[in-house]
Amino acid sequence: MPYNKTTSVNGKEIILTREEKSAVDEFHKSRIAFAFLSDGRCAININDAREHKVYLKDDFGISFEEFEKMFAEQGIEISQSQYGMLDKYAHILVEYNKVMNLTGITDPMGISEKHFLDSLLIFKYCDIPQNGRVIDVGTGAGFPGVPMKIYRHDLDVTLLDSLMKRVKFLEAVAAETLPMTCIHARAEDGGRDKSLRESYDVAAARAVAALPVLAEYCLPFVKVGGSFIAMKGPNENISEGNNAVKTLGGEISNVYEYALPCGDKRVIVEIKKISATPTKYPRVGAQISKKHL
Numbered sequence: 001m002p003y004n005k006t007t008s009v010n011g012k013e014i015i016l017t018r019e020e021k022s023a024v025d026e027f028h029k030s031r032i033a034f035a036f037l038s039d040g041r042c043a044i045n046i047n048d049a050r051e052h053k054v055y056l057k058d059d060f061g062i063s064f065e066e067f068e069k070m071f072a073e074q075g076i077e078i079s080q081s082q083y084g085m086l087d088k089y090a091h092i093l094v095e096y097n098k099v100m101n102l103t104g105i106t107d108p109m110g111i112s113e114k115h116f117l118d119s120l121l122i123f124k125y126c127d128i129p130q131n132g133r134v135i136d137v138g139t140g141a142g143f144p145g146v147p148m149k150i151y152r153h154d155l156d157v158t159l160l161d162s163l164m165k166r167v168k169f170l171e172a173v174a175a176e177t178l179p180m181t182c183i184h185a186r187a188e189d190g191g192r193d194k195s196l197r198e199s200y201d202v203a204a205a206r207a208v209a210a211l212p213v214l215a216e217y218c219l220p221f222v223k224v225g226g227s228f229i230a231m232k233g234p235n236e237n238i239s240e241g242n243n244a245v246k247t248l249g250g251e252i253s254n255v256y257e258y259a260l261p262c263g264d265k266r267v268i269v270e271i272k273k274i275s276a277t278p279t280k281y282p283r284v285g286a287q288i289s290k291k292h293l
Contacts, residue, residue: 062108070261071117075124076151085150085177086116092176093141096169102141113260118231119144120151122204125256125268126229130154132201137187137218138162142170143206144231149178158200162186188282191220198223198276206231211241211269212292216282219248222273227253234265241269244293249275 064083071078078086090111097103105114122144128134135158136145142159149157158181159170167184174180183190190196203218203226211230218228228250238255245252254270282288 062112067112070112071120073261074117074121076117076120078151082150086112086147088176089142089146089150089173090116092169092173096172100165100169102166102169113262114264115141115143116147118260118266119147119206121258121266122148122229122231122268123151125254125258126202126227126270128152128155129201131156133199134158134202134204135160135196135200135221137190137203137205137221138207139170140166142173144204146170146173146177146180148204149180153178157181158183158196160185160187160190186285187217188285188288191217191282196221201226202229203227204229204231208233210292211236211238212244213288215241215244215248215250215271216288216293219245219250219271219273220277220282222250224249224273224276226273228271228273230269230271232267232269234267236267238267238269245271247278247293248281249273249277 064080067083067086068078090108093102093111094106097106103111103115105111122128128148131154133156134145134148136142136148137160139145139159139161145157145159149155159167159174160183161167161170162185164184167182170180170182174182183196185193197220200221200223203221205214205218205228207214207230209217211232214230215228218230222228234257238252242252250271251274252269253272254268256268256270257265258268259265
């Protein structure tokens, strides 16, 4: 006979089965941990004071129907399963963000539109090969790499970041969603690593750095015939990156300008890798930032 324990959380009575109670007890011992219960509820322990919260899935604020409609209007079809994984990701992001700086956007609509939709619009404009190897360089909180993997399970996604605590967060996300490779390294070090250099079909970066800087960090990862996709804001002269792109073996093939439903403008720069990157690149980080190619 199933064991049930009733507990009151935020004024609501929550009934846990024996298995759920065991999961809650287990993560309750940890500093930060998550247990996703059978009906989609998320139980969370966030600090050494053993703060215990149990969220109902709908508490996050965006229903599947709303989510599906917003994405469909932008040409992106979302399944219930994909929505569920993105919802888990959002829960983990918001909770980890309380103890480390991952994002300034934590409201449900902002995460859905400015993080998830923005990341997935890469598929609307760019051709990502089936079963392709993708590296998200300087991934931070996992954008666009994690949503790309959730949307396209066939992709082999690597998430690279220079900060170990962000890598630990990404490992927690991968454990609750889909397998992804999480690497702790500076982009310039990764680009010189023989196991990573020129081994990816696609390198992606969503960053404010100037295109010459992003190109030197990212193009060394891309195999000849592959693509580097830079996701940027609207206020940059893309032509200023032409020399760096050419020097590194690339060629700007397309520039796509669009706006999110909220009106925020975005630019995707698609760069094809047409020849191998010279071995002297990437340079060390200080040189990349101070003296653009």
